Amino acid sequence: MKHILIVDDKEENLYYLQALLTGNGYMVELARHGAEALVKARQNPPQLIVSDLLMPVMDGYTLLRHWKSDTKLKKIPFIVYTATYTEPEDEKLALSLGADAFILKPCEPEDFLARFIDVLVKGVAASPDIASEVNSGHSDTLKDYSVILIRKLEEKTLQLEEANQFLQQDIARRKEAEDKIQHLAYYDLLTNLPNRLLLIDRLQHTLAMSARHQNHGALLFIDLDHFKTLNDTKGHSVGDLLLVEVAKRLQTCMREGDTLARLGGDEFVVILQDLSEDSSQAAVQAETVCAKIISAINLPYYLDSYLYHSSTSVGVCLFRNQEFTVDELLKRADIAMYQAKSAGRNTQRFYDPTMQAALEARAALESDLRLAIKKNQFRLYYQMQVDHSGNVHGAEALIRWQHPQKGLVPPLQFIPLTEETGLIIPIGHWVMETACAQIKRWESDPLTRNLQVAVNVSACQFHDPSFVERAIEMLSRHKIKPGNLKLELTESLVLDNVEEAIMKMQALKSYGVLFSMDDFGTGFSSLSYLTKLPLDQLKIDQSFIRNMCMNNRDAVVVQTIIGMANNLGIEVIAEGVESETQREFLEQNKCNLCQGYLFSQPLPIDAFENKLRQIHAGYITQS
Template sequence: MKERNREQVSGGAAEPDIRLGQVRLFFDSIPFSIQAILLTSFLLAYLIWEVTSHRAILGWLSLVSLVSLVRLWQYRQFTRKDPTVEQVAHWWNQALLSATLSAITWAAASLFLFPPESLLHQLLFTFLVAGIAAGAVTTLSSIFPAILLFLLVDLLPLSWRFMMSDNHQERLIGAMTVFFMLLLLLSAQRLNETIMETLTMRHEKSRAEATIRRQALYDELTDLPNRRLLYNQLNREIARSRRHDHLGAILFLDLDYFKNVNDSLGHAVGDELLKQVAARLTGRLRNEDTVARLGGDEFVILLPEIAKNTDQALTRAHSCASDLRKLFREPFLVEGHTLHVSASMGIVLFPLDESTPGDLLQQADVAMYRAKDEGRDGFCLFHPGMQEALEARLKIQRGLRRALSEDQLELYYQPQVDRHGRILGAEALVRWHHPRLGLVSPAEFIPIAEETGLIYQLGDWVLETACRHIRQLNEHSPLAISINISPKQFREPAFVERVKEVVEKSDIDPGLLHLEITEGTVLDNVEQTIAHMESLKEFGIGFSIDDFGTGYSSLAYLKRLPIEALKIDRSFVLDVIDDRNDAVLVETIIVMARHLGLEVIAEGVETREVLSFLAQKGCRKFQGYLFSRPVPFAELIALEQPLLQEQRPCAPAPASAAG
């Protein structure tokens, strides 16, 4: 960093916002600088009044006042316009002009007011001029060329006056003045380096925070809005359409046979294809329309306020869908491959009823699958009779009710370990053994449980089962268990008392139970969240933020939360070796957590290379397939430590086994 700062001092260009920070520091110091200069100027005039021409003194004071007014005007212009990075070059030059004008006034004093006959007055004169130079180091050093100009113009004329004297003592003072100037330049350079380091750290921190915030709202691959931002915009558009009595449309677009591209040509080609699809979609639509990527090859197009009545809205939605189909008539050229790709689309209008954004996307999704069933490369409008796909969801819902009463659910545990594989804790993950469907993925039934309210009953079952297992573990070796808490469950008024009741009934140490909540849970109702967390924290239960970085990471709220750990989402961890953005995000989270006194748990650790990277960056707790898959409780007890053996194979995690 210091080498980079030296390059900047010697004339290399800094980041525009860092240069703007330098300029702000410079102009912020002008009011104090003007006050100090005016006070010193009148004091100097008073001290040399008896030995120097009054006309020269008054002329010099007029010059000082004029330059002070110019600098004050520059300061007012700067603060009033609040410059942006695009204007930094102009204000950088204004800062150099300000420093030069100020230095010229003191050079003029040395040239025209220097008392040649009185050594005592010369020493007083030198003391004040040198004091101004020393003071300038503290106010001008944010821009090194400015302090360099000021010191040279200020002190060289004074040194010259002494050096021109026949008096040996005065020539010695002149040489000492040059030496003093060099010391001030050295001090100014060091102060400038310190300022640059501070500004650079602040800039990098702001950039990292902005990256985290953008990661929460935009898809990393295509830079399109993600599901969270789409929901926000859709909520706004539904409300606006109701106010203005307009209709809008949602187009749910899915590429046909995209899996074949990935399987035959690789994920790199598939990712590049998705980027090109995103670019074509964005280029075709209006500025007010939104294209979002939900994940995989699923895109959603939001068309706000397209008509006043249903017939017109249908006509325009169909017209837009037809135009989007034409975008796929031209092949995609990806890494030397010519790919002919089509897309299926589902259309739903809003607001025709009280459907939520989730309902609308579900309906558009159902219509899209109907388009696929009808031959693909087409589009289909959702209508109330289109319930076949929803029936599958109802089966899951009804089956989940039976699962809760018929003992079809089981908790699996994935160990959380140190870098050597020693188990420090475990995360509880619910699994459903369906009598006909087999093992049902949590990704299928957890969202349905959230939407139907079954999450409360499911959450209670997980809490009670985990506490029972904690008690059983005490007979072998006490182990902290973490469980995920649904946002709906956490916001329930009786949640705190319910947790305390289960813990007390289970007769376990509350410190062995850790609750994991998401950033979305926190931001939905910050004050209630903090109150619930503080109450349970006082009871002895620990908290961590799960999937940190995938939601809207508000650092202002984070420091208020009584949490112990941040869990880095596996989507960041998996590619830290190959993806520089992921590496920067992970390192930023680890550093931030350390400064906040928080523990960091990295999820999705599957290779030794990733483990080594995380450990080097300061992470001390890990979870992933490198150490163990999620296992039933009986196998958790039987696990032999350490989990990480010298030649332990690490198979990648199948998608269906994720949390």
């Protein structure tokens, strides 16, 4: 079986010749460039070689020169088979270098086989002596070879550049077309907002994220009030102008990550994600966005020189996990929107009626709180802080709200709202002002002149840039005795920014203010921070005191805090002491101060002073 070597850098050409020749009884070996062909031929010489001309690493002309210079290979016939070198001078150069045939691609199989067999039968033609040609000065062939090779390479490079440019243009056109198709499929033509299809996709994604992170989300269904009237009176072109302007305004109300879509007609939908885990907080966040939307829509419009005023009704549906389908959520938000229409339009309504009622109650409470600040409806109650002998060392000032209709409102019902709204800052300022005035009044009475008054300071109030300045102004104005005002800070407040806390505490300590860490043990306590902070007192949280006589772990925590405070030279006080058993445990473990209902509940100023006198009178009688 005749052994044939085929050399070509294109796979399709190799496989074509391989199939053609093996089908006619020849054994075929393949090479992808001239250098590979030389190695294979020297290892296993073929009976004939068929080679392309333009190839990487080593081209066909160079291969031919090496072939005809090799004493063993020059007797093997060499057929050039090319589609690149098609000019007469190309064939002339190949034949002058010793090629036995020059065949152009493409070539009919029958014609190729005929030429192939003819060369194989005749064998090698007289081979030129390339070395003697060069030595004798006949270098025209090599010059022609170089010129042709450079020309073909330049032509091929130009072809590739043109092909690449065309390919890049074609890719760009295809990408542009695909983008347009994608945009038409998922976006509204008029407003350029996501359409219903994209809205559903994003809502499904938001539902999955909500389930993974346990956060609430909200769906807002927005419908313009009296839009049909505008369309009927001014025409759809003016109606479209309004829709485009509304879309722009709604986009300014969106938070990062929210989705705004046009459902159709004058209906828009907003997806709010990453709301609070707490449903009431999530409702407040959604209501805030609704308020921005309603305010933005209410601004006047100039539609083709026509002044127009609009309003909107918004339905809200909160969700968490994947308890509802997309269709069910849209349906619920739509129902809530119609509830807003029924309520008089230009407002929002939650699907959950209890949630709506809670929001209305919260809004009323906030309004009442603002009024309470103006009308001085707050009162300070005082709870005694005593030692185990019954001596009163001080009191904690606790705020109460004397509501004109609801009576005395406990702090748990309004303090969280004041912190959310920022009202805690003016209220906290009032508490400190009132406490300082009371301390000053007590200084004139020997019974009360040394009482320490503890005032709670919220994180919002403490981090207010003007806190230290206002506190110093207050202390300077009242000229209270150093050591009689004690500010209670929580662990989380202090650890939020330790350096800031230390700086502010040091500034106030220079004016005689003492500091107590409130609710100690409930946060992420750190001994390193504890040693840095200028603290005078640790207050053990009442949750540990309540259970310490029944739960060994709580008892160990209380003992540890007392021991640590005593070793650091920091005073320790226990709050929430309600039984004699608890008091005895604290006394045995050297916690010297207590506060709780065992000694006294929080009292208004007159009742507190009366009780203080009774205690003092009792001591005098005993003595």
